[in-house]
Amino acid sequence: MSMNTQTNVASQVGIKEKIQTFGRFLSGMVMPNIGAFIAWGLITALFIPTGWIPNENLGKLVGPMITNLLPLLIGYTGGKMVGGNRGGVLGAIATMGVVVGADVPMFIGAMIMGPLGGYVIKKFDQAVEGKIPAGFEMLVNNFSAGIIGMILALLAYLGIGPVVLALNNVLRAGVEAIVKAGLLPLASLFIEPGKILFLNNAINHGVLGPIGIEQSKEFGKSIFFLLETNPGPGLGILLAYWVFSKGMAKESAPGAIIIHFLGGIHEIYFPYVLMNPVLILAVIAGGMSGVFTFGLFNAGLVATPSPGSIFALLAMTPKGGFAGVISGVLVAAAVSFLVASFFIKRSKNLSGDEDLARAKDMVKELKGTKKTVVNKVVFACDAGMGSSAMGASTLRNKFKKAGLNIEVINTAIEDIPEDADIVVTQQSLTARAKAIAPNAEHISITNFVNDPQYDELVERLSRNKTSKVHKEEVKEVIKEEKQEILLKKNIKLGLPSVDKEKAIEMAGQLLVESGYVDHEYIQAMKEREEMVSTYIGSGVAIPHGVGAAKEKIKKSGIVVLQFPDGVNFGEEKAYLVIGIAGVGDEHLKILANIATTLEDEKKAQELINANDIEVIYRAFTVSEN
Incomplete structure (x- = not known):
């Protein structure tokens, strides 16, 4: 390959990544x-x-919500994405400048001023960091936000607002011209390929949504809410695979249909198009046919259906408009099915097993969720000291065995660092983690100790030779500590089964009696359990307090309760209940040993059935190294 060719390829990849990043950022302001x-x-x-x-x-609620509430929410979210909580406040103040005086919803203005407000306050905070005299921090923080917010609001009101309003009028005139000329179906030439590149949320919420909202405000409905959200084209693709394909593609298509059409998750059908790229013609044809049908029936919705399921479309359909909406969806599905069937039947690889797997990997890369360069993996849970610490220890050991020099840390959800490449959380916490670290790859797990995704990640990163090697060895966060953290007297064997709340109380009381925590910590352990289960897999639960309860911890300590007949933790049974109270990193060494021990199901079973305290004590305190 010539140097010019390499440069062109690199340039194209860079442009694609920038477009995808912009699309994710744009949708990130709207989706929350x-x-x-x-x-x-x-x-x-x-x-x-x-x-x-x-x-x-x-x-009377309709007008203020669309002109004030929604733009302010977008501005706040955009500012927070760039500058944290202070950025969110500045983003909202700056957005108010473009909202006041405008008689149309200023979504474009909010998408400009929100991130701008976050950026300005972030740069200010960086400039004054470490330079504020002691005792004046609150004064400087509050007045800086107020003064900068005032300036941005005035700038938005006097300068940016009129420009955005003029741009809005131009776009509106252009859209009206396209609609009057009957050319709206041609929009599918751009919308459908854009969806496959995971710009669907950006197209829908960033471009079509604001136009549709203005039209809906004036006419009570808008066809623009149907252009991207129509599930018909994707339904046709999946039906064609179900009928005419073989192997994995055929077997997986029915489930994908349910998720796509009824659940509204359009991303599920993207791999089926990518495994046979000519099918982009099928979704374009289906999209154009659907838009044409919507136009014939003068169909429209009152607001954006999200997610784009048939139920959401029907919920947003105005009275008397069901025939047009349903017809457009069915026509789009039928046309997409016919075109896709033609190409699938002509395909040599009807099973598509290898192609589908390859396409799913491509989807992850397109969506930006599969990192190719990984330097930091973060395990996150509510408190940042229990299940996440054990998960981090497990993966850290696996990385070391595989020779991967990648930093692995654990934190509370709210403290996920900006430079995290991969964030690992329990399934119920992934949505919160994505909101805090939108640019990281997110992995959802159910078992912090022995989840199969650990080995998949290690295998993937082992194959990836492009990971940047640290100039220095990753700092070892586990420090040797005195074995006062786990005392033999705090290992209780052969306990009769109780309910979950009682088991947590017993563990907490043992921590209190041993001088590790104040009595209030027990209630914090219960509250943590109500938020997310502390069951981590392999028959083990590790109840501990939430982050705010750390002030109730006197020193780090661990207690182990063995219930041979188990304690019900939701749908799972825990046979070892390990109560944890951690200050700093003092308890991480024992947690690392616990995690390593429980990786081996045979060893885990031995501990569950152990009748000698020494067996558990040595397993959790004596390092194999």
Whole structure:
């Protein structure tokens, strides 16, 4: 390959990554606020004069929500993504500058001013870091936010607001011209390929949504809410695979249909298109046919359906509009099915097993969720000291055995660092982690000790030779400590089964009696369990307090309770209940040993059935090294 060719390829890859990053950022401002959009859409559908139950009084909510609430939420979210909580506040203040005085929803203005407010306050904080005299921090923080916020609001009101308003009018005129010329179906030439590149949320919420909202405000509905969210094209693709394909593609298609059409997760069908790229013609044809049908019926929705399931579409359909919406979805599905069937039947590889697996990997890369360069893996849980610490210890050991020089740390969810490449959390916490670290790859697990995804990750990173090697060895965060953290007297064997709450109380009381924690810590352990189960797999639970309870910890300590008949932790049974109270990193060595021991199911079973305290004590305190 010539130097020019290499440069061109690198340039194209860089452009693609920038577009995808921009798309993810754009959708990242909107997606956390989808609930507010749905609330506004439902109020609109119900109470406007043409709604299901018109009510002039309740209908007064519609205007302020769309002109004030929704742009401010977007501005706050955009600012927070860039500059944290202070950035969110500045983003909202700056957005108010473009909202005031405008008679149209200023979503574009919010998407400009929100991140700008976050960026400005972030740069200010960096500039004054370490230079504020002691005792003046709160004064400087509050007045800096107020003064900068005032300047940004005035700038937005006097300068940026009128420019955005003018741009908005130009876009509106262009859209109206396209609609009048009957050329709207051609939008599918850009929308459908853009969806496959995971720009679907950016296209829908960043471009089509604001236009549709203005149109809906004026006419009570908009066809623009249907252009990207129509599940018909994807349904046709999956149906064609189900009927005419073989192997993995055929077997997986029915489940994908349910997730896509009923659940509204359109991303599920993207790999099926990528494994046979000519099928992009099928989704384009389906999309164009659907838009044409919507136009014939003058169909539209009152707000953005999210997610794009058939149920969401019907929920946002105005009274008397069901025939048009359903017809457009069915026509799109039929056309997409016919075109896709033609190409699938002509395909040599009807099973598509290898192609589908390869396409799914491609999807992860396109979506930016599969990192190729990994320097830091972060395990996160609510408190950052229990299950996440054990998971980090387990993966750290696996990395060392594989010769991977990758840093592995554990933190609380709210403290995930910005430079995290991969974030590992329990399934129920992944959504929160994504909101805090949107640019990281996220892995959801159910078993912190012995999850199969650990080995998959190690294998993947072992194959990846592009990972940047640290100039220095990763610092060892586990330090040797005195074995006062786990005392033999705090290992209780052969206990009769009790309920989960009682087991947590017993572990907490043992921590209190041994001088590790104050009595209030027991309640904190219960509250942590109500939030997310501390069952980590392999018959083990590790109850501990939430982050705020750390002030109730006197010193690090661990207690072990063995229940031979088990304690029900939700759907799983825990036979070892390990109570934890951790200050700093003092308890991590024992947690590392616990994690390493429990990786081996045979050893774990030995501990569950052990009748000698010494067996458990040595397994958890004596390092194999």
